[in-house]
Amino acid sequence: MVEVKQAQAHEPEAATTTLLPPAAHPGDACSLVDTPALLLDLDAFEDNLRTMQVLAERHGVALRPHAKAHRCPEVALRQVALGAVGICCQKVSEALPFVAAGLRDIHISNEVVGAAKLRLLAELARRARLTVCVDDAQAAQALSEAMLEHKASIGVLIEIDVGQKRCGVQTPEATVELASMLQSLPGLSFLGVQAYHGGLQHKRSLDQRQKACDKAARLVRRHLDALKLAGIPCSIVTGGGTGTAVFDVASGVYTEIQAGSYAFMDTDYGSIDWGEALAFRHSLFLLGTVMSTPTADRAVLDFGLKSTSTESGAPELLGHDGLRCVAVHDEHCILHAASPSDRPALGQKLRLVPSHCDPTFNLHDSLVAIRGDKVEGVWPISARGLSR
Amino acid sequence: MVEVKQAQAHEPEAATTTLLPPAAHPGDACSLVDTPALLLDLDAFEDNLRTMQVLAERHGVALRPHAKAHRCPEVALRQVALGAVGICCQKVSEALPFVAAGLRDIHISNEVVGAAKLRLLAELARRARLTVCVDDAQAAQALSEAMLEHKASIGVLIEIDVGQKRCGVQTPEATVELASMLQSLPGLSFLGVQAYHGGLQHKRSLDQRQKACDKAARLVRRHLDALKLAGIPCSIVTGGGTGTAVFDVASGVYTEIQAGSYAFMDTDYGSIDWGEALAFRHSLFLLGTVMSTPTADRAVLDFGLKSTSTESGAPELLGHDGLRCVAVHDEHCILHAASPSDRPALGQKLRLVPSHCDPTFNLHDSLVAIRGDKVEGVWPISARGLSR
Structure with missing residues (x-):
């Protein structure tokens, strides 16, 4: 039994939770x-949005900003209004308020595992153009079954580990094998690959970032060559971020970049060397x-x-x-x-x-x-x- | 104008935000x-609650668990049900859901500065028995004016800096001066002092914690002696935490302890030496x-x-x-x-x-x-x- 001391002469608690005004x-x-x-600061924010959009357009690369950075639909709507092709989300549930706000082209830049999440992903795929990452045959099978069960379909990208040592397939052979399987699984459309390396973004010198980017791009190209040799079309190569954007767009590898922090510029990104390249x-x-x-x-x-x-x-x-x-x-x-x-x-x-x-x-x-x-x-x- | 690509053949977005089931x-x-x-894990949680409650009661010291640790009213209700005298909150707005849940004895273990927060504090003080910390004459004046304006009254504790180098008055003379002022300000009741030192809680060895606690307790006693000499009654001495509780309750200085993490035992607290003293x-x-x-x-x-x-x-x-x-x-x-x-x-x-x-x-x-x-x-x- 919960015993709570009731002080005398206090007002009733009605509406206590509504006492807090907006900030x-x-x-x-x-x-x-x-x-x-x-x-x-909207002036700085809008400048940043334009700077990255102009960079992407100049190189004919799509900008798909990462909404994991801000989790705020009002921000995403402004990014899309300026020309972004859509957004990335890192988690399935994260995408919900963006779909509710009218965003209709969302890449889930992550693997999705577990029945509850696959069900939610299928529900969202019925409401928006969705793509998602896979790096495993068993997970691909489960994804296909969920789409079938919920009468949905989804675009699929194979995540390649380009040195981040997180998720992703390890070899071009594995990419080809998984892509072949994805082509045959109902409810799924194999569309391309994701190659993201978070660690590169924060390397201090421009030169270091350039070299690391070149290395990652060479690795991506080996996977793309293997897919081509196997006759498997690959229309999307997504990846890149704020710190490496200037190299990613010029690499000739990426069809879209996933930068997120560029809109805000925290002290970590503020402290890396930007050279003459970009000014956020x-x-x-x-x-x-x-x-x-x-x-x-x-x-x-x-x-x-x-x-x-x-x-x-x-x-x-x-x-x-x-x-x-x-x-x-x-x-x-x-x-x-x-x-x-x-x-x-x-x-x-x-x-x-x-x-x-x-x-x-x-x-x-x-x-x-x-x-x-x-x-x-x-x-x-x-x-x-x-x-x- | 926000232009959002509308994919064809997608379901309307109605109820998108309600798709997410509870975890x-x-x-x-x-x-x-x-x-x-x-x-x-409720079995471990309830064991922890009982262990600390028994310790406090054995020494005739009140337990006022810190709700900043969990921010969850269901946890606080169980702590009070086992004998806690009330709770601490660190922020004014944090106290709102606890008051709404029926908690009626809340110590705001922090200084409150700014018109919006003082208004909220006064609103809460009309609904529950509230105490709050002060460490500054100008802030005390503003607190009194807010209570008058909103027809509320509040108990006030002077925070003493016992070595944490955060907030708090620095000398026994300053404590006496501020207490005298508080006694004369309308809407305020001077009730005692708060002496909390977060850094002590995490010292690895039991012996180090004992010595640091003794030092802090001696410092508190100097402030208490000065108040006594000035004829200013001081009925509450609040402070202490999970890591030092065993010494705080035995110090003869504290009338209540503010432990919070004891209920949960994170790896940081799990890695300090507990000796034979307590087992969480x-x-x-x-x-x-x-x-x-x-x-x-x-x-x-x-x-x-x-x-x-x-x-x-x-x-x-x-x-x-x-x-x-x-x-x-x-x-x-x-x-x-x-x-x-x-x-x-x-x-x-x-x-x-x-x-x-x-x-x-x-x-x-x-x-x-x-x-x-x-x-x-x-x-x-x-x-x-x-x-x-």
């Missing part, structure tokens, strides 16, 4: 946004309030690990030379001020650039879209938490 | 739980499915950083000697098998122990409560994402 309203000054909040701007910010100034050299912000991911480092303050984030606790960021005059005041709001956008988006339910000093919209991050 | 249903066998999922069991598990077995020594699970936090390390497989998690990507865990026979099969489900429970809970919308091999309930993690 911001369109038209608000940015200074009114409640914290912690995730801000999107930071568009994504964490907004925090100084909630304590206990010493002359310390200020504490009101967000932590539950609002920002840290596996690529602490979020960074830009334009505050004497102030830096020295620790991130569950609900606090600890800032160190080089001198007392660098310490922000109690109640002051500060913007920080997250170190890794994908898992940071996944911690927030909404994205506060701002232009200049005004809130333009509050966009639901509808696929937040949809990881099945 | 599990009460009565299901555990093998049917869809992944990724967060599992709570792992009750919290991440359930993943093997979605790819690309090589003889590699298997890939279908969850990553979006389902488990890693700032305290990768999640761990217990009871699988030849298999370990070697990398955590955004949506994948990479497992390395010592020999081919150690590699799990495609589709197999595996349980891993998370390294840090608090931010891991915050990545999930529900907690699948299991007993033995059956699902007993699916509990909403209602305060997930409520970080304002």
Whole structure:
């Protein structure tokens, strides 16, 4: 029996859960946004979208931005409006709000295993043009059976392991064998291959990235040559990302690139060498309030690990030379001020650039879209938490 | 104008967002739980609750478990049912679902700064017995004004920095000065102090923790002595945590302890030396499915950083000697098998122990409560994402 102390003279609990207002309203000054909040600077964001779209179009390569980066349909709609052919999702359930928002061309850039997920995938395939990755004969068989059972059909790409050491077939021979099987399985259309190497994206020097990309492209070409020799048509070669996009589009191998972070530019991507190649701007910010100034050299912000991911480092303050984030606790960021005059005041709001956008988006339910000093919209991050 | 390719012959999108079933249903066998999922082993969980409750009661110290660890009202109701005096929340908005669930004695173990949050705090203070921390005169003034404006009253504790170097007043003199001010501010009742030191909780050896606790307790006593000398009554001394609980309850300083992780026992707490003092069991598990077995020594699970936090390390497989998690990507865990026979099969489900429970809970919308091999309930993690 649950015994809960009932304090006297308190109001009834009705509507307790509706007490929380939105973090911001369109038209608000940015200074009114409640914290912690995730801000999107629309001017920088739109510049980034155009920069990548122009790069892809110049090389005749399709841009299929990765929605795993943001999980936000309003972002995807703007990417498609500018010319993206569709989007990628990494998980089946993640695709749901994008289909609901009207996106109709989605590549699930991942293997899907398990009866519940295959059922959901088939349901989605009846509602949108869907493609999915496979790297295993048994999984391909299960995928085909699910499509048959639910009267759906789906495009299939074979994932090739080009050095990431994650999923994917290992040899051109295995690719040909699996492609032959896929051609014969009902409910499936073999369309091409996926070759993605996340590790390459973050190599610091442009030269290192170029060399690593060339190596991956040579590997992809061996698989493509083997398919050609076997007489198996392959119309899609999808892969690539923000850090390697400039090489991927010029490689002659990829028909589409899957970049995601380019729209936001976290500190991790911000710290790699971009040369003259591309110029992306930071568009994504964490907004925090100084909630304590206990010493002359310390200020504490009101967000932590539950609002920002840290596996690529602490979020960074830009334009505050004497102030830096020295620790991130569950609900606090600890800032160190080089001198007392660098310490922000109690109640002051500060913007920080997250170190890794994908898992940071996944911690927030909404994205506060701002232009200049005004809130333009509050966009639901509808696929937040949809990881099945 | 957003242009979205409309594929032909697709079903209308109605109900797309309702396609996703719950990850599990009460009565299901555990093998049917869809992944990724967060599992709570109720037998181990209930043992842990009893162990800590017994420890606290044996020393006449109140147990006020920290709800920031789990953000799940069903967990808090069970803690209170066993004798906890109430709960702690770290954020104002986090407290909302707990008040809605019937919890009526909540300590906000943190400073609250900003008009929107103070308004919410006052609204909650009209519905439950609330206490909150302050460490600043200006913040105390704003808190009092908010209580007056919204016709509410609240208990106030001064947070003391006992070495964590986060928030909190720095000297006994500052504590006395602030307490005197709090006594005179309308809408506020000065009730005591909070002294929490997160860093101590995780020191590996029992002896190190004992010494660090003693040092913190001596510091607290200096503040308490100064208050006594000034004739200011102090009825609550709250603090302590899972790692130091055994010393905190015996210190003679604390009137209540704020432990949270004891209920779940992540790998970080699991790896510290517990001596003969207390025995907690792992009750919290991440359930993943093997979605790819690309090589003889590699298997890939279908969850990553979006389902488990890693700032305290990768999640761990217990009871699988030849298999370990070697990398955590955004949506994948990479497992390395010592020999081919150690590699799990495609589709197999595996349980891993998370390294840090608090931010891991915050990545999930529900907690699948299991007993033995059956699902007993699916509990909403209602305060997930409520970080304002």
